[in-house]
Amino acid sequence: MSHVRHAQMSRRSVLTAGLGAAAGLGLAACGSSEDPSGGGSSSGGGATVELTLALIPDPPGASEFYRAQMDAFEAANPGIRINIIENPGDQQLSAVELMFQQGNAPDIYRAQAAGFDRMYSRGWARSLEEFVTDDFRSRFPEGSLEPASSGLHRNGELYSIPLVWGKWSAMDLFVYNRSLLAASGFDAAPTTWGELEEIARAVTADGGGQVFGMAPEQASGIVRLSRQGVPYSIPGDGINLLTGEPDTANATMVEAVELMRRMNADGSLITGWESWDSARSYTEFAAGSFAMYTAQSWHIAEIRNLNPDIEMGIVPVPVPDSGRASFTPILQQFDPLWSMSSETEHPEEAWLVLDFLASEDFYRAYYEEFGTLTAMQSVWEDEIQANPDLSEVFGVAESTMQVVPNPKLASEGGATILNARAERPELRFTDSALESMIKNEDFAPKAAALDEQLRTFLDEIFATGDASVEDISFPDWDPLQPYDAAN
Incomplete structure (x- = not known):
């Protein structure tokens, strides 16, 4: 089987693509140095405007990519200089x-997903509404920039620019090595948790200490497993949106952790996984060290780059033995990513950079470099059928993702609760789940203790009068059906 490799574009090619985008931006926005709002850079003999861009250098190669793109932007806008500051993903928000x-x-800074609300709540994001044009809106799928559902708006105004297709960051993928499964007598990927355990144990037994059945991708693997069997909000925030109550101790949630605990205890998980960094999972998978894992979408191109000939299959994440009870959530059209600082002294020039980061040529360069499905679908949608990997990824997204209630968008009280919850990472189940796996300890009492802490947390918020349980309760929602906020 032949495969199209998306991350094979040379740095020179990336720069050329970026020059095309920046040149188009500069030509389309010719204005005098006295009128930066007309779009032109202040190059008519005036002082150079220096802008700082704070970003996370991922995926691998992003440092060089962004520097090349900003060099291209500067070449088309000689009155603007971009200083790039890089922070590791786990330090970005604190550093900013x-x-x-x-x-x-x-x-300009990168504050992804819930990280944006952390910045917005502190008054550090500037509205982009004054800069938005019909041309800008036309770059994205029809209706995707509606304030109530875009994910990029707050109080009806645009505050952020997206990078990836709305489903890309949220999708749950299960990746497996066909040849390793076949060597142990399995002709298909597992579809249930029981099959997953069976196959992982068999591959490990046949691997002779060199090949293992699975890697857990740290705690995020448990999140991907569990939200096939419980409403997404339980592994996400510990709250069941059907009732508005803490529910980490939900029986299916506990079983997801217990499944991984058993697999770790019997040696089905690759040795040393608990000390891996974020790149190790796809690197070891590409090397054939283990057979299966719950992968992030951007891992696919990295795996293919490292091992173009690997017999890789991409399928939905296995579901509980009792059957699927929930879907991977579509919370909004896009995840926030790029924002303008409320304290910038050069908003017009900063917008030129944001507009560039949302241009067709930039999105195309990003897709061709990293294989990521970008927010502008036109740059990749024609390749879905031509590329087997992309076709499988797209198929998983279309069959396993559904619109769900989003309390942040539904009410101010919902946003108050979930934003406050995001500030309390110790209430997430993941640290306790990892502890159970590594120490081979029962997860149920840990889950019950977390629910007690969550109960106290919610009661404290309710006592302020700023929110109520109704803000996080959607009793008419069926997790097996798309949610319609209008009904």
Whole structure:
């Protein structure tokens, strides 16, 4: 089987693509240095405007990619210079916060998903509404920039620019090595948790200490497993949106953790997984060290780059033995990613950079470099059928993802609760789940203790009068059906 490799574009090709995008931007936005809002850079003999862009250098190769793209932007806008500051993903938000606190805020920064609300709640994001044009809106699928569902708006105004297709970051994928499964007598990937355990144990037994059945992808693997059997909000925030109550101790949730605990105890999980960094899972999979794992979408191109000939299958995540009880959530059209600082002294120039980061040529360059399905679907949708990997990824997304209630978008009270919950990472189940796996300890009492803490947390918020249980209760929602907020 032949495969189209998306991350084979040379740095020179990326730069050329970026120059095309930046040149188009510069030509389309010719204005005088006295009128930056007309779009032109202040290159008519005026002082150079320096902007700071704070980003996370991922996936691998992103540092070089963004520098090339910003060099291209500068070439088309000689009155603007971009200084790039890079922070590891787990440090980005804290680093950006410190920059604001020290009076040295970036002009543009990456604050992904819930991280954006952390910045927005502190008043550090500037509305982009004054800059948005019909041309800008036309770049994205029809209706996807509606304020009530875009995920990029707050209080009806646009505050963020997306990078990836709305389903890309949220989808749950299960990746397996066909040849390793076949060597142990299995001609298909597992579809249930019981089959997953059976296959992982068999592959490990046949691997002779060199090949293992599975890697857990840290705690995120348990999240991907469990939300096939419980409403997404339980592994996400510990709250069952059907009742508005803490529910980490839900029997199916506990079973997901117990499944991984058993597999770790019997050696079906690859040795040393608990100390891996974020890149190790796809690197070891590409090397054939283990047969299966719950993968992130961007891993696919990295695996294919490392091992173009690997017999890789991409399927939905296995469901509980009793059957699917929930779907992977579509919370909004897009995840926020790029934002403009509320403290920038150069909003017009900062918008030029954001507009560039949302241009067709930039999205195309990003897709061709990293294989990521970008927010502008036109740059990749024609390749779905031509590329087996992309076709399988797209098929999983279309068959396993559904619109769900999003309390943040439904009410101010819902946003209050979930934003406060995001500030309390110790209430998530993941640390306790990992502890159960590594120490081979029963997860149920840990889950019950977490629910007690969540109960206290919710009661404290309800006591302020800023929110109520109704803000996080959707009793008419069927987790097996798409949610319609209008009904």
